Amino acid sequence: MESKLESAKKEVLAEIVKLAQKREMKGSKGGWKDFLRSYDKKLGVSLSDPSKRSIDVLLTFLKTFSEDDLKFFDKVFQCHSNRDAVEKLQKSSPDSESAEQRLVRLTFEHPQYPIDYSFPSHEEDWLVTKRSKKSNFIQSKDMVAIDCEMVLCQDGTEALVRICAVDRNLEVKLNEFVNPNKPVADYRTDITGITAGDLEGVSCSLADVQTSLKKLLSHGTILVGHSLHNDLRALKMDHARVIDTSYVFKYQGQTSNRRPSLSNLCKVRHFLKKIGTSFHAAICPLC
Known part of the structure; x- marks a missing residue:
């Protein structure tokens, strides 16, 4: 699962963080805002929108979850993977469509x-x-x-x-x-x-x-x-x-x-x- 996180696009990581917020899920550093308070003491929760945070911040937060918690997010990866595959393969072979x-x-x-x-x-x-x-x-x-x-x-x-x-x-x-x-x-x-x-x-x-x-x-x-x-x-x-x-x-x-x-x-x-x-x-x- 960690390899999927490492290779994921920012928009996918942000979607997963938002999902974790919606479900009030907590990792070893607490929820998203708890994590921001401890990880980024300068900005803290003043910049809490996941889509405006860097990939590094999103990854660090998601890695605080257990493997069992991360398995829950696998469907999000699968959905994006399926749609990306359809889009990329359509563009790669337009003449043989x-x-x-x-x-x-x-x-x-x-x-x-x-x-x-x-x-x-x-x-x-x-x-x-x-x-x-x-x-x-x-x-x-x-x-x-x-x-x-x-x-x-x-x-x-x-x-x-x-x-x-x-x-x-x-x-x-x-x-x-x-x-x-x-x-x-x-x-x-x-x-x-x-x-x-x-x-x-x-x-x-x-x-x-x-x-x-x-x-x-x-x-x-x-x-x-x-x-x-x-x-x-x-x-x-x-x-x-x-x-x-x-x-x-x-x-x-x-x-x-x-x-x-x-x-x-x-x-x-x-x-x-x-x-x-x-x-x-x-x-x-x-x-």
Whole structure:
């Protein structure tokens, strides 16, 4: 872990320090401000913004944590590593870019991407997929498309209750109802098509779904979806190589801020001959 710290960019180190502050974590010299008071008696806490401190100061603070504490920050490193790899490899081989990789790049370059795809991936119940070796990671043309259904829970949060995943040949790879594990306030049946009865006796958990998707997304597989960031938040997953169809298609003569609906895309592409008005099943937009 220490080698990762030594080679990390300043912005990554600053993000980790801010995360430590947010979680009120303390190393052998106390919290961030405790450390500054003892380490830099001249400036002390008058300059407490981590982004304005030197790499040496950030590193020295982080090295006061135990190995077990530092393991918690590993997800932050993994997220940055995945995105850096996508960005660098895209720039290194623009002439040999595949059609699939071009769509990944268009998603990555969309102005909303840094906002929509900024996830709290460091949290314990989140899964950050790991990239494979460089050559496989960027050259893979394997794709998996997903669609999720979420319900509104009594605590005001949303919970995943159904997921469907298909490969590029439209073969169903995953189609499961998911136990929300908390009381539901609104099943949104008119949108999701799901009722309380559909979830009776369902044992599949969010963790089970994460495990299944982790296997499907190995070796550089591209994840596809419409407004995919919403599905990833429900899944509590962070995957670097994505295609968001709400980003890569746009209305002619309109700004990138106006995104086409999935219904309109399906009509244009003739994927659906008739759009139902009562509800849509998760598998419908995919197949």
